[in-house]
Amino acid sequence: MAVKRRTIRAVAVNGAAAALTGVVLLPLVWMVTVSFMPRGASSHAPPPFWPERWSWENYYELLVRRAIDGAWFDYRIVPALINSLGIAALATLLGLILTVPAGYAFAKLRFTGRERLLKLLIAALVVPGQVAMLPLFLMFKELGLVNSYAGVILPGLAGVFAVLFVRQAVLAIPDEMLDAARIDGAGEGRIFVSIVLPLIAPITVTLALFIFLGSWNDFLWPLIILSDQTRYTLPVAVAAIMREHAADGELMMAASVVTTLPVLLIFLPLQRFYIGGLLGGSVKG
């Protein structure tokens, strides 16, 4: 009897987990199936879940027609896709170059003012980025950076969180290891490159993912700083297309797939880094 009750419970909780997952994934699955429906096919009651006829026409319009014969379309996806990829890749690369050595320095190198700067960095975490946006816009206007890729990327390089995140990971490296290298005559740069970097490689992957996805999904700042449609990032371009084509559900779903898919393709294989990073790096105590 007891065994049977346990089995029923196991079936129930597994069923609940599967059902919850199904409901949560439904919007994403529907986004994909509707994107393959011919124009207007989804505007039916009851809403169709599966295309009667699979069609590439929405993707064709977004990715091909708007690119080759786009003169009379306002917003294009292909340049936005390229912009987003380039901006996110560059933001990630520069972000890592700036923050990883700094995180190491704050964890293991002694310098005057370290503790005070560290306190300031932690305090800076609570400042919402939006407070800085209006003055940044005016500063960038003076510098001629409005509507430039540099203007999109630069504010993201102030990686307060990233520095603290790397520091947290480097603290786990035993001092003896670094001191031994110093006694053997290794310079600080050499120690960083040959000892520290290999040890924190997983954290660096995690941080790269955080920065890449953050840049890819960012919306408010690119919306503010970019005015030229050919420089739009994907979210800005998709929001603009939305304003023109609110009624074309299938086309909008295809645009959403183009925006979401690259992110999921990067996230899924690397998810254990990302999810692990949420816990390892979270500011605890």
Next chain:
Amino acid sequence: MTRQERAAWVFAGPVLAAIAAMLVLPVALALVLGLTDYSIYALADGGNLRFVGLDNFAELFRTPLFWRALANTALFALLGVPMAIGASLFAALLLNDAAVRWKPVWRVALFAPYVTSVVATAIVWRFLLNTRFGIINHALGMVGIPPVDWLGDPRASIPAILLFVTWKIFGYNMIVFTAALSAVPGELMEAARLDGASRWGRFRHVTLPAIGPTLLLAAVMSVAGFLQLFAEPYVMTMGGPAQSTVTVLYFMFDEGFRWWNLGQASATALILFVLILGVTAIQTRVGRRYQWL
């Protein structure tokens, strides 16, 4: 300067310079900007700029839409935080059950919405929430509830956006809670079970105190997140219907980059900042009282 000290500045200097230029300086300037009448005229010619002291704040407090934005944002946070945290905790407790198999699979799937673009998924949800052809009204129809005009009815627009936001973000706290739950002392749980504590009693007296600090941290971060809502109303409703989804940030964006009242917008941003700080301080105090911090 020692060799180590020199190396440290080479390593940390560049990012500290970036932080000073892109964060510290602009925030300091925001304080100044909030005290000026920086508008399209000043944007064209700096000579038109005037120092107006606290006029921007006085003006804001006289603006009905600002109060509306504040009230909407408060409502979003008040309803959204319990909703999102409740969903996270429920999912984490479910996945914490020893009988559940393939945990990593469910975990990754439930987390997936968190990494997607707000704009792209807001568009998907606009579609799901469509009054006539949306899947949500269809599902409600099957249990006999008449169609809801989710994004067109001012009474339904906030719940509609909250539904979307909860779907998008609950995976984050779920992961955090999962980690906290795995640290709940097993012996204590077993002892409570032997003492005949009910499932609810065990949750209330063993699980909850153990995950208290995590719960508080999640609440602090969620409140800050909900107070910064922008893309969702921008894409889904453009602040409508009847201004029911104009948030503080939406107001700031409109004021700053549609009407180019940058002084006014900066004052708005500062008020938002103070609000976030205030709520965080209150939460920290409550946490101290219950010895969660």
